[in-house]
Every structure is written in structure tokens, then in C-alpha cells.
Amino acid sequence: MVETDEKTETTVxxxxxxxxxxKPGLDGHDRGAKVxxxxxxxxxxxxxxxxxxxxxxxxxxxxxxxxxxxxxLSIHSGAHMALFPRIMEALRARxxxxxxxxxxxxIPQDDVPAIKAMGIAEVFGPGASxxxxxxxxxxxxxxxxxxxx
Amino acid sequence: MATRQRHDGVTRxxxxxxxxxxxxxxxxxxxxxxxxxxxxxxxxxxLAARFAAWKEQARRQLGGEVERAxxxxxxxxxxxxxxxxxxxxxxRDLGLPGEYPFTRGVHATGYRGKPWTMRIFAGFGTAxxxxxxxxxLLAHGESGLSVAFDLPTLYGYDTDHPLAMGEFGKCGVxxxxxxxxxxxxxxxxxxxxxxxxxINGPAAVIWAMYIAAAEKRGIAMEQLGGTIQNDILKEFxxxxxxxxxxxxxxxxxxxxxxxxTRHLPRWxxxxxxxxxxxxxxxxxxxxxxxxxxxxKAYVEAALERGLQIDDFAPRISFFFNADNNFFEEVAKYRxxxxxxxxxxxxxYGAQNPRSLWLRFHTQTAGxxxxxxQPENNVVRIAMQALAAVMGGTQxxxxxxxxxxxxxxxxxxxxxxxxxxxxxxxxxxVPDTVDPLGGSYxxxxxxxxxxxxxxxxxxxxxxxxGVIPAIEAGFFQREIAEAAFRYQQAVEAKRQIIVGVxxxxxxxTLGVPLxxxxxxxxxxxxxxxxxxRRERSPAEVARCLRELERxxxxxxxxxxxxxxxxxxxxxxxxxxxxLRGVFGEYQEMPVL
Numbered sequence: 012m013v014e015t016d017e018k019t020e021t022t023v024x025x026x027x028x029x030x031x032x033x034k035p036g037l038d039g040h041d042r043g044a045k046v047x048x049x050x051x052x053x054x055x056x057x058x059x060x061x062x063x064x065x066x067x068x069x070x071x072x073x074x075x076x077x078x079x080x081x082x083x084l085s086i087h088s089g090a091h092m093a094l095f096p097r098i099m100e101a102l103r104a105r106x107x108x109x110x111x112x113x114x115x116x117x118i119p120q121d122d123v124p125a126i127k128a129m130g131i132a133e134v135f136g137p138g139a140s141x142x143x144x145x146x147x148x149x150x151x152x153x154x155x156x157x158x159x160x
Numbered sequence: 161m162a163t164r165q166r167h168d169g170v171t172r173x174x175x176x177x178x179x180x181x182x183x184x185x186x187x188x189x190x191x192x193x194x195x196x197x198x199x200x201x202x203x204x205x206x207l208a209a210r211f212a213a214w215k216e217q218a219r220r221q222l223g224g225e226v227e228r229a230x231x232x233x234x235x236x237x238x239x240x241x242x243x244x245x246x247x248x249x250x251x252r253d254l255g256l257p258g259e260y261p262f263t264r265g266v267h268a269t270g271y272r273g274k275p276w277t278m279r280i281f282a283g284f285g286t287a288x289x290x291x292x293x294x295x296x297l298l299a300h301g302e303s304g305l306s307v308a309f310d311l312p313t314l315y316g317y318d319t320d321h322p323l324a325m326g327e328f329g330k331c332g333v334x335x336x337x338x339x340x341x342x343x344x345x346x347x348x349x350x351x352x353x354x355x356x357x358x359i360n361g362p363a364a365v366i367w368a369m370y371i372a373a374a375e376k377r378g379i380a381m382e383q384l385g386g387t388i389q390n391d392i393l394k395e396f397x398x399x400x401x402x403x404x405x406x407x408x409x410x411x412x413x414x415x416x417x418x419x420x421t422r423h424l425p426r427w428x429x430x431x432x433x434x435x436x437x438x439x440x441x442x443x444x445x446x447x448x449x450x451x452x453x454x455x456k457a458y459v460e461a462a463l464e465r466g467l468q469i470d471d472f473a474p475r476i477s478f479f480f481n482a483d484n485n486f487f488e489e490v491a492k493y494r495x496x497x498x499x500x501x502x503x504x505x506x507x508y509g510a511q512n513p514r515s516l517w518l519r520f521h522t523q524t525a526g527x528x529x530x531x532x533q534p535e536n537n538v539v540r541i542a543m544q545a546l547a548a549v550m551g552g553t554q555x556x557x558x559x560x561x562x563x564x565x566x567x568x569x570x571x572x573x574x575x576x577x578x579x580x581x582x583x584x585x586x587x588x589v590p591d592t593v594d595p596l597g598g599s600y601x602x603x604x605x606x607x608x609x610x611x612x613x614x615x616x617x618x619x620x621x622x623x624x625g626v627i628p629a630i631e632a633g634f635f636q637r638e639i640a641e642a643a644f645r646y647q648q649a650v651e652a653k654r655q656i657i658v659g660v661x662x663x664x665x666x667x668t669l670g671v672p673l674x675x676x677x678x679x680x681x682x683x684x685x686x687x688x689x690x691x692r693r694e695r696s697p698a699e700v701a702r703c704l705r706e707l708e709r710x711x712x713x714x715x716x717x718x719x720x721x722x723x724x725x726x727x728x729x730x731x732x733x734x735x736x737x738l739r740g741v742f743g744e745y746q747e748m749p750v751l
Contacts, residue, residue, distance in 0.1 A: 037311035037327050039400025041749075042441050042527075045640050046647045048751055062749035063400050066323070088311055089566070089676075093326020119566055119673060137531040137564050138660045141651055 028056040028152040029079040033070045034063045035098060038088035043115060047083060050141040051148060067094060071101035074110055080152040084131075086116040091126070099129050109158070111151040115139065204246060211241055230488050231646065232445035234608045240600035248603055253498065257593040261501040263494050263606065265552045266517040270593030271584070275303075277555040278580045279356060279521065283308030283332035284567050285680040287343035290333040294348060296570065300577055305348070305386075306356040306557060308332030309366070314401045316362040316735030319684045328681040330567070332358075336684070337691045337730045341369040342376065351379045355386035356431070356521065356555070361403040363390035364412050365734050368722045371424075375726075385426035387477055387521070390416055391433045393454040393626055397635040399436035400747070403735060406627045408742035412717060413458060414465050419718035421472045428477040430458060431521065437635075438481035439527050441643025444488050447481060448609055449616035450635055452499055456617075457626040459508055469508050473515035480553075482544040483525040489544070490596050491605030493551030496520065499610055521555040522548035529563035533659035534671050537561040542579050549583055550596055556580055566673040636750040688730065695728040703727045704737050711741040 032048040034041060041063055052058045059077050061070065074082050084098065095114065102108065114126060115135035123134045132151055135144055218226045218238055227235040237244070248254070255261060258268030267273055280297050282305075283290045294305055309332040312324035318336040319328050328334055335341055345355075351374070359366040367388045371381045392409040395402045402409060413430065420429035434451035442450065455476065462472050478496065482489055500518035504510040524544035529537040538561050545558050558576040560568030568576070584590055596602045623629035630636075649655040656662045703724035710720045724734050 037315055037323065038331065039395075040440075041400065042439070042640075042643050045751055046441075046644055049640075049644050050647075052751070058751075060749050060751055062747055064323075088327055089330030090311075090326030097325075117564065117566070121673075138657075140661070141647060 024156040028081065028149065029077060030056050030058050030081045030083060030148060031061065031070070031074050031077055031079040032058055032083045032085065033061040033065050033073065034085050035065050035067060035070060035094045036086045036088040036090045037064055038086065039063050040087040040116075041085075043087075044083075044085035047085070047115070047141065047144055050145055051083075054145045054149070056148070067097035067101040070098055071105050071107060074102060075105045075107050079110060080155055081148050082110055082112045083148070084112065084114045084116075086114070086118070089117070091116070091118055092122060095126060095129055095131060099131070109155060111148075111155055113144075113148065113151075115144075204243065207241060207243055211243060214239070230444070230485055230605075231642075232443040232488060232609075232612065234445075234488070234605060234612075236601075237604075240604050242600060244600050244604035245607070248607065253607075254597060254603075260505070260513070260516060261498040262517060263498040264594035264597050266497065266519060266554075267593075270552065271549075271590035272593075275584055275590065276549065276553055276580075277304040277354070278302050278577060279304040279306045279555045279557055280573060280577055281306045281308050281358065281523065281557045282573070283310070284674070285329035285333065285676050286684050287333055287335065287340045288683075289329075289677075289680060291344055291346055291348070293570075293573075294344075297573070297577065298348075298353075300574060301581060302577060304354045304356065304555065307344070307358065309357070309359055310334045311401075312336075313366070313731060314359065314361060316365070316403050316731055316739075318730050318732035319681065319688055321732055328684060329676045334684050335366060335369065336688050336732065338369050338372050338725050338728055339687060339691045340684075341366075341373040345370075345373060350374050350377075351383045354426075356389075357386065358389045360389050360392055360395050360399070361401055361409070362731060362735055363388045363392075364416050364718060364721050365725065365731055367416060368718065368725045369731075372722060372726050381424050383426075384424055387428040387431050388416065389433060389479070390430045391454065391458075391479075393457060393630070394433050394436055394451070396630045396745075396747075397437055397450060397454075398440035398442070398639060402745050404738065404742040405745045406630060408738075409745075410457075410461050410627070412738075414461050414467075415716045415718050417458070417462050417472050417475070418465060418467060418716055420475060421467065425475075428475050428519075429472075430475075431477045431479045432458065433479040435479050435481045435523050437639065438483065438525065440639050441646065442639045443642050444483065444485065444492050445609060445612040446616070446638060446642060448492050448496055448499075449613040451478065451480070452496065452503070452613060453617060453620050453626055455500065456503060456507075459504075460625075463508070469504070469510045470512040470515050473504060473508075473510050474512060474517070477554075478518055478520035480520050480522050480548075481525050482522050482548040482551075482553075484528055484540065484544065486543060486547045487596075487599075487602055487605055489547040490551045491602055491609050493520070493522075493548070493553065494594070494597075494602070494606045495609035495613070497552070498606070499613055519554045521557070522551075522553040523557040524548070524559045526559055526563050529559055529561070530657065530660050531564040533665065533667070534561050534565060536659055537563065538575060538579070541576065542583075545579055546583055546587075546589065549589055550594075552594060562671050562673060565671060567676070569672055569674045572671070633748065633750040640750060691728050691730070699727040700724070700729045700733070703729055704733060707734065708737050708741060711738055 030051050032044050034044050048058045048060045112131045113133050114131050118134055215226055226238040229235055254263045257265035282293045310329050311327045311331050313335050317324050319334045417429045420427045432455040434447040437450050438447040497518045501516040504516045524541045528540050541558050548556050558579045560572035560576045562572045620629050707720040
């Protein structure tokens with residue numbers, strides 16, 4: 012299921028894309044995270060789902076231990092502007108600075124530019140399709156693997 | 161991440177499994193009664209022949225199956241006839257409103273006697289800000305209060321706890337001590353108005369604060385009316401706002417039931433909730449079955465404590481969702497009343513008619529509100545509210561059109577309240593009780609709901625009850641599966657969501673959003689620190705020690721909790737003592 016990329020000269024990494032689906036914040040709204048996790052898994056990726064109520068440190072630690080390509084953050088509590096910078100900082104502190112981070116949940120459009128400025132690649136709002144999420148995760152992971160080590 | 165919208169009415173695809181498959185034999189309940197359904201029994205043979213011919217013709221015209229499955233898996237027949245309710249016995253299965261089994265309503269005169277309570281769920285920021293919103297709602301004709309607490313409060317943390325960072329006031333109001341509770345209800349006549357509080361993990365503590373705040377104003381607890389949600393089982397099943405493991409949590413629930421039975425005769429000590437189960441992705445049938453199973457588990461826990469069924473059962477209330485599949489929702493409420501009455505009388509031997517009443521609050525389905533073209537949500541909410549009223553709800557919250565975007569603005573809340581007022585005063589719907597009673601379709605769906613519940617009850621029983629089924633991940637898997645199936649239907653456009661996967665327009669958002677003022681958090685933390693500074697440390701320490709002693713034993717914890725809140729011990733301090741004794745629950749996530 013891993014996409015090969017014919018445009019590059021380098022050998023395409025054949026390992027399945029590894030994704031950490033994580034729920035920061037205190038809210039228990041895990042429906043979206045679970046549906047997305049399952050869709051990514053059905054698309055051939057290896058998905059690690061953290062469960063709910065994860066602190067920034069727990070998420071960064073899991074990303075490091077699991078050696079993931081992509082992190083998907085799902086949050087519905089409204090605490091994203093407080094927690095996302097701490098997650099990015101916790102990742103950097105562990106040297107995990109080349110992982111692609113996506114976010115989703117109930118996140119007002121007005122906050123999106125600031126979130127992208129933190130280094131988060133994309134914010135999926137309510138109504139985002141699974142196809143779109145799978146495609147963007149795949150593209151981002153392929154792009155990351157093309158980067159020289 | 162994924163779309164949060166969903167509703168019922170998915171067309172079944174060939175080969176797609178339906179869960180569950182209602183298969184119990186029909187008409188085996190009850191003790192028999194008078195007459196056949198709708199007086200049509202004598203013509204059943206002729207009708208069956210004509211229906212078969214109709215169906216054949218319909219199949220040709222449609223070029224395929226005539227049946228279309230609801231999201232719960234009920235095969236809707238294209239047209240429903242007396243054949244579908246041939247096993248129904250009017251007096252046995254329906255009766256008049258106010259009569260067993262209460263299918264048509266618990267009150268004889270329905271909304272003519274008492275309109276439903278218009279109760280808008282509200283809470284954000286500090287106690288002062290939410291108090292102002294309460295007064296705004298009351299001034300606009302709201303008839304009962306409903307408090308939303310913020311996430312730290314729901315988890316039993318004070319606002320200045322490290323895990324509370326960024327969460328203050330976002331999903332509701334922060335209440336960390338009695339001082340906050342006093343401000344929250346300042347100037348509100350709590351002896352005259354009923355208050356519903358959506359609080360579960362720390363329900364006993366928050367309820368104690370409400371009681372203590374009233375007490376300080378000279379209002380005795382016997383005079384207080386309202387509801388605490390206090391439904392911890394559905395937290396483990398769906399909403400995930402637990403603190404302790406299931407068994408000590410259940411003990412706390414029974415403590416509140418016991419205390420309320422003795423001291424607060426007008427208080428509903430539990431609101432057994434399907435709302436969150438549905439929002440997490442369940443079908444209507446699963447919502448109903450899991451909720452009633454939870455209700456039975458609470459009854460059994462209270463009986464085990466030695467309480468008498470007719471002493472506590474009248475104060476058990478329920479809370480359901482109102483989603484988009486109109487008739488399935490109405491059938492769900494009707495079936496809920498009938499099943500509960502039968503279970504309480506036949507299984508638990510309740511005698512008091514009030515014990516048999518399933519009284520419920522309804523909230524329109526938050527997940528059906530779309531972020532796209534949010535004005536359309538007004539229409540969805542109105543239809544969902546109408547289903548709740550047709551189903552005989554005792555109390556109703558209508559969502560605001562900006563639900564999928566942020567906390568509701570004042571204007572959006574006003575439209576939500578006006579929606580209920582229009583239904584009450586302009587539609588004529590409240591003029592007669594259970595206006596859809598006797599509809600072949602709705603009666604058939606009601607029967608289907610009941611059979612489907614029986615099947616789920618048997619499956620839960622096989623696990624050894626609700627808690628073992630939670631620990632085995634049964635409910636969580638069922639819900640995740642239904643949510644995924646629904647999302648697939650949306651992706652494949654078997655389920656159309658207007659403005660999301662069809663009739664899409666590019667538009668900029670025209671809805672003003674409410675933001676929580678960051679200065680509020682500073683004020684809240686200042687107050688919390690002042691409370692800690694000004695109270696008697698010796699008294700707080702004594703109360704917390706006494707609470708710990710009681711928690712390690714078997715005493716009812718309400719009295720030590722009340723003493724602790726009166727001494728201004730904070731929510732976090734009280735819950736920390738209980739965490740120390742009971743431990744904290746860790747879920748094994750189920751995908």
C-alpha cells in the first residue's frame with residue numbers, strides 16, 4: 012500500500028507510513044480520532060493511537076519511541092492554542108523535529124494561521140473527508156522520506 | 161479531524177451488515193389484553209395479499225429493494241400497514257397517557273397540563289460570567305437552568321492544576337470551591353427554579369457545593385429541586401470523563417442516590433444519559449439499549465445497598481439525544497418509556513407508579529450541526545426539537561447554530577430558545593398527547609426498538625453485566641464500529657449532509673463566535689488562592705482526614721463531602737483524597 016514515487020531517483024522507503032494519533036487536552040471526544048485512525052490503518056499505514064488525556068510530554072515521548080513519520084493531534088476542548096505550542100516544544104526538546112504534525116477538531120478558522128506558524132502542516136476541520144486526510148498524510152510522509160537524512 | 165456530523169437514515173448497501181439484527185419473536189410480552197391492533201385483525205388475510213401485490217409493484221417501479229434500513233438496522237418497508245402492528249395490543253402495549261406501560265406518556269394530560277421545561281445548557285469562563293448568561297436566559301423565558309462545567313472541573317481539578325492549562329472556562333464554567341458556586345447562583349431563586357448540572361466524576365462534590373451554597377442563603381436542602389447527571393457508566397462507555405475505576409465510582413453514585421432519597425425529595429440524583437453515547441457514534445437503538453442497561457445497573461447497585469425500589473426509583477431520570485431521523489427518534493422515546501416501566505415492574509417489583517415513569521431531558525444532536533453553512537443548523541435543530549416534543553420529553557435543550565464552531569454566542573442561544581417557544585406556541589403540536597401514537601410506522605418502529613433492546617440486554621448479560629462489558633470494551637467497540645460505518649456512508653455519499661458533501665458552497669463564515677476572556681482565568685485563580693488563604697486550614701485538614709477515613713470504609717460519603725465543601729476545601733483537594741483511596745482509571749483504548 013505504500014506509494015512509490017517515480018519522480019525521485021532515490022530509493023523509495025518501502026516501510027509502511029507510521030502515524031501517531033494523539034489526543035491532547037482533557038476532552039474525551041475520541042470519535043473523530045478513532046475514525047481517522049481506522050481510516051489510516053485501512054489505507055495501509057501503521058497507526059498508534061494514544062488514547063485520551065495525553066499531556067504534551069506524553070505525546071512527544073510516544074512519537075520518539077514509536078519512530079513515527081506523522082503525528083495527528085485531535086482536540087475538541089478549545090485548549091489548542093495553549094497545548095499545541097507545548098507539544099511542538101516537547102518534540103523539539105527530544106530532537107523530534109522532522110515529523111509532520113497535523114491537527115484536527117473544533118478549531119476556529121481564525122486560529123489556523125497561528126497554528127501553521129507553529130509548524131503544524133494542516134488543520135482538518137469538521138467535514139474534512141477521510142480521503143483528503145489519507146491523501147495529505149501520504150503526501151507528507153512521502154515528502155519527508157525524500158528529504159536527505 | 162473527521163466530520164463530526166452524522167445522522168440516521170443510511171441506505172443499506174447490498175451485503176453490508178446491519179447491527180443488530182432484530183430477531184426476537186413478536187408479541188411475547190405482557191399479560192394479554194383486549195382486542196387487536198387498530199381493529200384490523202379480521203382483515204389481515206385480505207390486507208396481506210394486497211400488501212404483497214403493492215410490494216411487487218413497488219419493487220418493479222423502484223427497480224430494487226423496497227425496504228430501506230435505518231441506521232439502527234430496522235428495515236423500513238416503504239409503507240407500513242396494520243400488518244406491522246398485528247401483534248400489538250392497545251391496552252397492553254400502549255394504554256392511555258399516564259397509564260402503564262406509559263408508551264404514550266407518563267402524564268395524563270401531556271403538555272396541556274405542563275409544558276416541557278426549556279432548559280438551555282450554559283456555562284463558560286468564570287462563575288460571574290455564567291451567572292450573567294443564566295440571568296439573560298431567564299429574562300428571555302427560559303424555565304430551568306442547566307450548568308455546563310469546564311473540563312478541569314469535570315475531572316475534579318482546580319483551575320490552577322497543571323493539567324488544567326489552557327482548559328479554563330472553555331467547555332463550561334470553572335467551579336473549584338464553594339466560593340465559585342455561591343457566585344454562580346448569586347441572585348437566582350434556587351428554591352423556585354430547578355437546576356440541572358452536567359457533572360459526573362465529581363458529581364457528589366459539586367452537588368454538595370450547590371447544597372451548601374443554598375444553605376448559606378437560608379434555603380434548606382429539602383427545598384432544592386434539580387438534577388445531577390451523575391451517570392458514570394456512560395462516561396466509561398462514551399464520554400470518557402471518569403476519575404476513579406468503575407466500582408468506587410458506582411459506590412459514589414449509590415451514596416448520592418441514598419442521600420437524595422433521604423434528604424432531597426425533589427432532586428433527581430441521576431440522569432441516565434444516552435446523549436453522549438449517541439454523540440460518540442452509536443445508532444439510535446444502541447443509544448437506547450445501552451442507556452437502559454446503565455439504568456438497570458444503577459437500580460441493581462442501589463438494591464444491593466439495601467434501598468427499597470419505590471424509595472429511590474422515582475428520582476431516576478434520563479437524558480436522550482434528538483438526531484435527524486425523525487420517526488426513529490420518536491419511536492426511541494416511546495419505547496424507552498415502555499421498556500423502563502416493564503423492567504421496573506416485572507424485574508424489580510416496583511409498585512409506585514412514579515417508579516415506573518421514565519422522565520427524560522432531551523438535547524438536539526450536537527454532531528449533526530455543521531461548521532459549513534452554519535445557518536442551516538437552525539433548521540436541523542428545529543426538526544430535532546420537534547421530534548423530542550412529539551416523543552414527550554419533559555425538558556429540552558436546543559443547540560445553537562454555532563455549535564460546530566465554538567461556544568454559543570448570545571444571539572445564537574436566543575434563536576435556540578425561540579425555536580422551542582415557536583414549537584410550544586405556534587405549531588399546535590402540544591395540543592394532544594403522543595400525536596404519532598397509532599401511526600403504523602411509528603408503532604412498528606417502537607416495537608422494533610423494544611426487541612432490539614432485549615437483544616442487547618441479553619448480550620450485555622453474557623458479559624456478566626455493564627461493568628464487565630465496559631472492561632471488555634464491548635460498548636466502545638460497538639460505538640466505534642457504528643461511527644466508522646456512518647463515516648463511510650458519508651464518504652461514499654450514501655448519506656448526504658447538506659452543505660458538507662453535497663450542495664457545498666465556498667463562503668466565508670458569517671457567524672460571530674464567542675471567545676473566553678483570558679483575564680477571566682487570572683480572576684478565577686486569584687479567587688481560588690484567596691479562598692485557600694482565608695479559610696481555616698485546621699478545619700479543612702480535619703474534614704479531609706474524615707473524608708479519607710470514610711472513603712476507606714463503607715460510610716456514605718455525602719456527609720463528609722458536605723462538611724469539606726462547607727469548610728471551603730476545594731474540588732481538587734477533595735478529589736485528590738478520593739484518588740488516593742480509590743486510584744485512577746486508565747482506559748485501554750479500543751479502535
